[in-house]
Amino acid sequence: MENPIKAAINASDQDTSSPTNAKTEGIGEVLSMTEIKRRYPQEWVLIAYKRLNRDQSVQSGELLAHSPDCDEIENRLLEFRGKPLAIEYTGPFVPDHAGVLM
DSSP states (O other), X not given: OOOHHHHHXXXXXXXXXXXXXXXXXXXXXXXXXXXXXHHSTTOEEEEEEEEEXXXXXXXXEEEEEEESOHHHHHHTGGGGTTXXXXXXXXXXXXXXXXXXXX
């Protein structure tokens, strides 16, 4: 049986660049939409928006979640009830398999 202290030390030394950990990077930060697009290219982002442009597009907001999979973002919506939310895609175009609601 492995020593529990040694196991805990080994667990803390694990690679933190795994995809699971990457999804938490930036969460809670208030960022401009330009910065969000730069940091998370071709991903879906869930934003509690703080400022909107004249055309009602997000100018800045608190990053709540990001993922290349839109379903992951949609599944998180109920966690943030009562906040002004937006889901944005940061790529140059919305993928063919995604619907757009206006």
